[in-house]
């Protein structure tokens with residue numbers, strides 16, 4: 001089989017993995033080999049679905065002995081199979097990287113022969129990249145569920161980020177749709193990786209203070225060995241199983257707190273196997289729902305929100321018409337208005353239309369001079385959202401009422417509440433109602449909002 | 453009012469700043485403007501052209517680095533490298549003036565490294581805005597720029613940026629590809645960054661580019677482009693197809709210089 005054909009099959013099979021970021025590690029060039037990393041990551045292009053392409057995202061092989069119902073590669077499926085050799089993956093990575101097509105490699109795999117056999121192939125590939133080719137670019141690797149901890153450890157010292165997909169939000173769903181996997185084969189290595197990251201960080205601190213002589217592995221590919229420096233991430237499929245947003249976000253929150261994950265990704269379910277256990281989703285993948293989950297995820301990671309503030313057993317799903325922050329603000333009007341020239345950073349973070357960057361700019365700028373609404377605009381505050389919730393030197397921007405219905409009506413008139421990319425991606429309103437999300441008072445107003 | 457006219461470049465504007473300080477007219481009585489500015493001459497103003505003087509420029513740079521810190525210095529340089537359309541130029545405060553008055557404010561403050569936080573100040577706000585737009589484009593191009601392998605193994609890239617981001621890009625790629633010979637050619641400014649493996653880079657004016665040389669690709673070049681195209685197309689999810697989002701994320705003006713979208 002030609003390399004072209006393999007690349008076709010094995011990138012096609014990798015595309016449902018959503019993570020493609022190259023962020024989280026800053027590493028200057030070595031002056032010798034090839035490659036460096038910058039902390040915010042770099043997008044190299046955007047595919048026809050509008051998603052960022054940063055890494056060469058491929059499977060090592062799409063052969064698989066497992067039978068996960070949602071996955072095209074499952075062993076009962078009749079699809080074309082292929083497998084790379086470690087050398088082929090290295091050549092593609094190096095030649096793409098030199099031409100600045102990519103930031104690095106995202107290597108995942110189906111399970112060939114056994115978890116250990118597969119994990120070892122991945123190890124060999126990474127080893128060659130780091131040692132034979134002197135590659136210092138970004139590597140994200142998927143750990144194979146059920147692989148030996150020793151192999152996981154070895155791979156972790158070659159990768160920048162590792163991930164193990166949680167796949168589905170609850171153990172029940174996992175049992176039903178991925179019978180070869182279990183919470184245990186997922187959470188155990190997740191814990192192991194977390195512990196190794198911590199240990200590696202402590203070692204590094206000791207090394208820097210010269211209290212510890214190091215591992216003695218002199219010829220490591222980077223000066224000081226670091227285990228998964230960009231941290232670990234995971235992914236959940238959204239909409240294949242009946243969990244509520246509340247359940248999903250609570251799982252995400254626990255993963256951040258207990259496993260110290262860098263990112264939890266959500267992947268709107270695309271029904272590729274036409275398995276009768278899975279929902280048909282005639283309206284296409286639940287993109288708006290995925291979008292709301294990501295917005296809420298930001299609120300957890302950068303805005304100090306807790307899931308219990310956003311959702312509850314009684315209100316288990318996000319409002320589709322308003323972003324979660326606006327939705328929260330409307331239910332907590334007692335918190336507003338916030339005075340821009342006095343409120344502390346954490347209070348500013350809670351105002352719709354004020355991002356975390358703007359909040360910190362406000363705090364710095366107001367030390368130098370009293371801020372006005374036009375200053376806020378320059379700082380990057382989205383005034384059309386913020387204006388209902390703030391005062392500058394005691395004054396509102398316009399004569400607006402601090403009243404739920406009134407603000408809600410005005411905010412919903414703002415088209416960006418349903419992001420353009422979703423409004424315009426042939427997103428069909430039906431799918432939203434199908435999923436039992438809250439219907440608006442009148443469907444007429446809904447149609448006005450999304451402009452259909 | 454005295455108006456100093458300086459070249460629209462880092463050295464040009466820094467020379468202007470130096471001259472403004474040296475003249476001792478008082479900062480309230482001096483204004484700076486770039487020579488390409490579209491303003492009409494005013495009656496009661498005295499105009500003076502300031503020649504580019506690398507020595508004066510270096511002194512200003514050293515002062516800014518020492519008193520305002522490396523970060524502020526970097527942002528100011530980035531603001532100067534920002535390119536503006538005629539419309540933007542007409543609408544906004546002149547770049548040289550914004551830089552000059554920001555420097556004056558910074559040097560008068562106790563903690564000069566805080567100067568770019570004073571976003572309530574219109575001069576600072578302008579510098580901040582310019583730096584942000586140049587910085588954004590530079591960051592975009594770190595990803596969107598493409599190299600092709602020429603016959604002799606050199607990597608060659610052609611770009612058409614709005615802002616003068618070549619130095620930022622060159623520094624990034626020298627660090628990333630230390631063992632490659634590469635050329636990045638800014639066709640809008642007819643300038644190229646040249647890098648020889650194992651060394652630093654230099655910027656050169658290229659008034660007459662050798663098209664023939666730039667199009668003699670290596671044998672393997674086509675093959676890797678094809679592989680990249682294959683990957684680019686098969687990685688997209690059909691059910692999520694969204695050309696508008698794609699265009700929003702990678703604006704059309706970058707497309708012709710890529711491999712996959714041209």
Ligand code: SF4
Pocket residue numbers: 064065066067068071072073074075109110111
């Ligand atoms: S383990 Fe499951 S999800 Fe992974 S490739 Fe095999 S069938 Fe697909």
